[in-house]
Every structure is written in C-alpha cells, then in structure tokens.
Amino acid sequence: MNVLTIKNLSFNYPKLSILNDISLILKEKSITAVLAPNGTGKTTLFYNILGILKPTKGQIYTQECDILALKPELRAKYICYVPQEWQSPFNYNVVDVVMMGSTRKMRIFGTPQYQDEKKALELMEEMGIIHLKFQGINEISGGQRQMVLLARALLQDAPILLLDEPTSHLDIKNQALLFRELKKQVDKKNLSVLINIHDPNLVNIYADEVYMLKDGKNFRNGQVNEVMNAKNLSELYGLEVKTGMIDSRSFVYVY
Ligand SMILES: Nc1ncnc2c1ncn2[C@@H]1O[C@H](COP(=O)(O)OP(=O)(O)OP(=O)(O)O)[C@@H](O)[C@H]1O
Structure with missing residues (x-):
C-alpha cells in the first residue's frame, strides 16, 4: 500500500x-x-x-x-519529522523534550499523563539515551540530540x-x-x-x-x-x- x-x-x-x-x-x-x-x-x-x-x-x-x-x-x-538541526529556546530536560512528542494527542491545556511519561522512558531506554533524561537539551552533543529528537518524533505515533x-x-x-x-x-x-x-x-x-x-x-x-x-x-x-x-x-x- x-x-x-x-x-x-x-x-x-x-x-x-x-x-x-x-x-x-x-x-x-x-x-x-x-x-x-x-x-x-x-x-x-x-x-x-x-x-x-x-x-x-x-x-x-x-x-x-x-x-x-x-x-x-x-x-x-x-507525519512526524526530525529536522537536520534544532535549537531549543529553553534548556528543557531531555525527558521533557521527548514527551513533547505526545502533545499532539492532548487536549488544549492538557498535561502529559503517567502513561506518556512511561512510554517516553521506555523508548529512551530502548534507544540508549535514558542516562540523559535529566540533562538539558542544550547541554548534550549533536549526536545525542539527534537520538532525542528521533525519540520525540516516534512518540508522536x-x-x-x-x-x-x-x-x-x-x-x-x-x-x-x-x-x-x-x-x-x-x-x-x-x-x-x-x-x-x-x-x-x-x-x-x-x-x-x-x-x-x-x-x-x-x-x-x-x-x-x-x-x-x-x-x-x-x-x-x-x-x-x-x-x-x-x-x-x-x-x-x-x-
Ligand atoms: N530561503 C531560501 N531562498 C532562496 N534559496 C534557498 C532558500 N533556502 C534554500 N535555498 C536554496 O535551495 C536549494 C536547495 O536547498 P535544500 O536545503 O533543500 O537542499 P538539500 O538538498 O537539502 O541540501 P543539503 O544536502 O546540502 O542539506 C539550495 O540551492 C539553497 O541554496
């Protein structure tokens, strides 16, 4: 198809x-x-x-x-998308950046649920980036950021x-x-x-x-x-x- x-x-x-x-x-x-x-x-x-x-x-x-x-x-x-480069305006924790992927499914003014966080953490574990979860997105390497952005996109489902x-x-x-x-x-x-x-x-x-x-x-x-x-x-x-x-x-x- x-x-x-x-x-x-x-x-x-x-x-x-x-x-x-x-x-x-x-x-x-x-x-x-x-x-x-x-x-x-x-x-x-x-x-x-x-x-x-x-x-x-x-x-x-x-x-x-x-x-x-x-x-x-x-x-x-x-469609979800991972850009070539992405500069975050704020130094969010990596886990919060990954969870942004699930915002599409939230209602207006909605907040992430326990399930969203669980899915984000599982995916980060699978992708070998779990150790970065509390690091600032602007304080990790370019390669680590690419993996984080992929995790964010995958969470968009x-x-x-x-x-x-x-x-x-x-x-x-x-x-x-x-x-x-x-x-x-x-x-x-x-x-x-x-x-x-x-x-x-x-x-x-x-x-x-x-x-x-x-x-x-x-x-x-x-x-x-x-x-x-x-x-x-x-x-x-x-x-x-x-x-x-x-x-x-x-x-x-x-x-
Ligand atoms: N805002 C713009 N105004 C005019 N030309 C532009 C603009 N943005 C990109 N271009 C031109 O459009 C062409 C295609 O750019 P694009 O970034 O899509 O190429 P690409 O194949 O992704 O390149 P690369 O492999 O180097 O990343 C280039 O010649 C570029 O200079």
Whole structure:
C-alpha cells in the first residue's frame, strides 16, 4: 500500500527553481531514502510535505487525505519529522523534550499523563539515551540530540516519519542503534520512513527503496539493490564511484 504519494511537485523560490516535477511514492512499512547531491532540494521537499513551504505545482496525498489541504498542525496526525538541526529556546530536560512528542494527542491545556511519561522512558531506554533524561537539551552533543529528537518524533505515533539527515552527527554505533530502532518501529507500528541521507552505504544497508534526485528532478528510483550501482551513482555525483561486495552486500566508495 502507498502511504504517501507525491505527484509532479514543483517548487520555486522567487528567482530560483528548486524542485521540478518530482514524483515519489512511500510504501507502507518501508524505509525509503532520498539521495541527492548537496543543495539539490531534499530539505525543500520535506518543507513542502510539512506545509512550511507551498509547492508551485503538484499534489501530496495519503490514502485518507490531501496533505496539502491540511493545516500544518493537522498534518502532525499523519507525519512526524526530525529536522537536520534544532535549537531549543529553553534548556528543557531531555525527558521533557521527548514527551513533547505526545502533545499532539492532548487536549488544549492538557498535561502529559503517567502513561506518556512511561512510554517516553521506555523508548529512551530502548534507544540508549535514558542516562540523559535529566540533562538539558542544550547541554548534550549533536549526536545525542539527534537520538532525542528521533525519540520525540516516534512518540508522536504518526504513520509517516520524515528524517532529514539523521546520522550527520552520529558515530557508527549510534548509526546502527538509530537504524535498528527504525527497523523495529517499522515492524512493530507499521511505520513508513522517508529519509534524506548522504551516506550511500547506509542506504544500501538499511533502506528498501531509493529516490535519486538530480538538478531538482527525479533521476533514478527503485529497489536499493537494483538502483544503487556504480553507473547510477557516478552519474548522480559526477565522479567515478566504485562499488564492491562484503558479505553479499554492496558497498560504495570513492577515491
Ligand atoms: N530561503 C531560501 N531562498 C532562496 N534559496 C534557498 C532558500 N533556502 C534554500 N535555498 C536554496 O535551495 C536549494 C536547495 O536547498 P535544500 O536545503 O533543500 O537542499 P538539500 O538538498 O537539502 O541540501 P543539503 O544536502 O546540502 O542539506 C539550495 O540551492 C539553497 O541554496
């Protein structure tokens, strides 16, 4: 089943065309990667999905509704989001930041319930960030903050998760923890994940499908094992990309 469909989407800044006729399908329970050179428009695409920017043309819809017709706060029922960077205006405790994920389900002036806190703490334990619970969000490392923001998004319980370069600050252990957690959530909660990511090896290891974008347009897309080859990657980045096999998995490198 398709949980999110983007059809012929274009976006321009006043004097600059960024996205041109982009189409993309996110399948239920899949991890779909968007792979594109810097400055192509990956974050812009996410901002269009989230309602932060308005497309000049095109459609975005789920099985149930036209996403573009929803107010951003209503989109939170369908879509949760982990930004590339996030600076908190206050130095909240980490556990309070994670619990913000459950505010969507609260009534106006509602306060978190015991169950919300329990769920937040369980998730933090699972993700290896429980020891940070009483630290200030502005006093932890960039990588720790990425894990905290993922926990906050997962607590929102939306069926679609957008992740904007979530591994940019993570060491390899935390990259593995993050993707293992994602895989678990995909299986357990039918989560579907759209992820902007620069590391082609993480795409190879963890993603099911990939959309390559080039010059603001669709370039190649399909199953990871069919599309992530040296020819496509070399054309995408405009330099020679090599691939090799380890334990029957394809790996990518440039020299
Ligand atoms: N407010 C703005 N006004 C004009 N141009 C902008 C604005 N914000 C971003 N851009 C331009 O839009 C293009 C796409 O930016 P975007 O951040 O979406 O790219 P990206 O693919 O996510 O990049 P990266 O991989 O480097 O994070 C870039 O060329 C950027 O300079």
